[in-house]
Amino acid sequence: MTDEEAAPAGVVHNACALVRVLSRAQRPVGVTELASVVGLPKTTAHRLLEQMAREGIVTRRDHKWALAPGFGDLARTAHRPSPLALVARPRLHALSQATGATLLLHRESGDALETLWCAFGPHFRRVMPPAEQRRAAVHPASAIWLALASGQMAAEYQEVHPGCNCIAAPVSLPSGGTGVVTLVRPDNLEVESLKRPLERVASRILSDIRRLGD
Numbered sequence: 001m002t003d004e005e006a007a008p009a010g011v012v013h014n015a016c017a018l019v020r021v022l023s024r025a026q027r028p029v030g031v032t033e034l035a036s037v038v039g040l041p042k043t044t045a046h047r048l049l050e051q052m053a054r055e056g057i058v059t060r061r062d063h064k065w066a067l068a069p070g071f072g073d074l075a076r077t078a079h080r081p082s083p084l085a086l087v088a089r090p091r092l093h094a095l096s097q098a099t100g101a102t103l104l105l106h107r108e109s110g111d112a113l114e115t116l117w118c119a120f121g122p123h124f125r126r127v128m129p130p131a132e133q134r135r136a137a138v139h140p141a142s143a144i145w146l147a148l149a150s151g152q153m154a155a156e157y158q159e160v161h162p163g164c165n166c167i168a169a170p171v172s173l174p175s176g177g178t179g180v181v182t183l184v185r186p187d188n189l190e191v192e193s194l195k196r197p198l199e200r201v202a203s204r205i206l207s208d209i210r211r212l213g214d
Contacts, residue, residue: 013131014040015048019057019067024086028064037093039102039120039130082107084179085116087208091201092119092181099194100124104137104182105205107173108148113138116179127163127186136160137182143168144180153195158187165191169202174210181205 017038022029035045049065052058059068085105092103096119105117115137120130128136137144139160146154147168156166164184171179181202185191 022067028061028066030064083212088205089117102184106180108178167191169198171202171206
């Protein structure tokens, strides 16, 4: 277990992340899928779920997990994902699984960035823990801010973190504002060949959100 996972704040953060994923799910979810989406080792996710089950927060059904009755209704009411996050999630997850990269979706909110979705690459967790990946993504020198400033695809090579390269594609939302799709890989894996796939994903997310009327 890492120091971050052992810290109380890290435990609360990880437990809340599991609750958020389960609140969006339409069916019980296996621990392997939960761990992949949240960005946790499978053993850590399983231990947290067992602890949460004892507190009546989650329940296990046929070796899969769901929010406990009552708590699930409360969680779904308190956390309603944006349409942008809903349409982007399967596309980001698919590209993450295909490339091993971490995929993130942010929306510009004034002078800040709102994190809408993260799909953590299965191999990239060995370089940076998920919480550190989230912090690095919004760093002032990150590719996200470069993409927002230029209005086009931007890249950042080991400026924010010596172990990773990052590319980001902005998405001008029909309702106003800008979203940014970001792909991050360890520095021993190039990202240049993934610029076009990332642009395609950003374009398809925009098409999806237009069909929903944003």
